Amino acid sequence: MLRLYDYLPSGNGYKVRLLLRQLGIQFERVEVDILRGATRTPDFLSKNSNGRIPLLEISSEERLAESNAILFYLAEGTAFLPKARWQRAKVLEWLFFEQYSHEPNIATSRFWIKFVGLNDERRAALEQKQRLGYAALAVMEQHLAERAFFVADTYTIADIALYAYTHVAHEGGFDLGLYPAVRLWLERIRSQPGHVPITAG
Numbered sequence: 001m002l003r004l005y006d007y008l009p010s011g012n013g014y015k016v017r018l019l020l021r022q023l024g025i026q027f028e029r030v031e032v033d034i035l036r037g038a039t040r041t042p043d044f045l046s047k048n049s050n051g052r053i054p055l056l057e058i059s060s061e062e063r064l065a066e067s068n069a070i071l072f073y074l075a076e077g078t079a080f081l082p083k084a085r086w087q088r089a090k091v092l093e094w095l096f097f098e099q100y101s102h103e104p105n106i107a108t109s110r111f112w113i114k115f116v117g118l119n120d121e122r123r124a125a126l127e128q129k130q131r132l133g134y135a136a137l138a139v140m141e142q143h144l145a146e147r148a149f150f151v152a153d154t155y156t157i158a159d160i161a162l163y164a165y166t167h168v169a170h171e172g173g174f175d176l177g178l179y180p181a182v183r184l185w186l187e188r189i190r191s192q193p194g195h196v197p198i199t200a201g
């Protein structure tokens with residue numbers, strides 16, 4: 001059975017959990033308390049030298065890190081990843097956008113505000129995180145103003161990847177008031193068959 005090393009409040013972990021649930025794939029979930037350094041123990045580092053969850057263990061020889069790589073692996077051959085070359089590349093475009101322009105700003109703001117608290121250094125960096133996070137939300141708003149989903153008019157792993165931290169962006173101090181298309185899209189994602197909340201293990 002697949003094993004997922006995970007941390008319940010993590011949006012990166014949630015992406016994988018959500019897709020596994022929606023695909024109806026059984027898995028064992030192993031909670032790793034990142035706040036207590038459990039991803040930095042010799043045992044965990046022997047599984048993922050980058051010391052981070054999510055980590056999908058497929059077999060004793062095969063382990064995959066990086067949430068969006070795991071989504072791509074699991075979605076292959078399913079409706080969550082289009083078959084056409086152009087659409088697959090478009091999915092990747094949004095997965096990379098999520099990791100470069102969205103997650104480092106929106107997820108990090110949330111982590112600082114909700115989980116570890118603001119010290120002087122983080123407070124100083126927060127302003128730029130907020131500015132760049134809002135810029136990412138504006139890109140999403142513009143795209144979604146004319147579409148129901150990110151790629152191919154259908155629910156794909158691009159939506160899952162972007163939903164994970166957008167739906168909890170308020171916990172990182174972001175106000176979605178000026179992003180009506182994003183808010184409608186969040187509702188659309190929430191109503192997909194088999195949807196589970198981030199709090200469901």
Ligand SMILES: N[C@@H](CCC(=O)N[C@@H](CS)C(=O)NCC(=O)O)C(=O)O
Pocket residue numbers: 007010011012013034037039040051052053054065066067068099
């Ligand atoms: N780019 C990675 C980021 C993974 C990541 O930042 N994981 C965090 C939790 S969301 C973590 O494990 N942090 C623990 C640590 O850095 O020690 C992904 O998308 O999976």
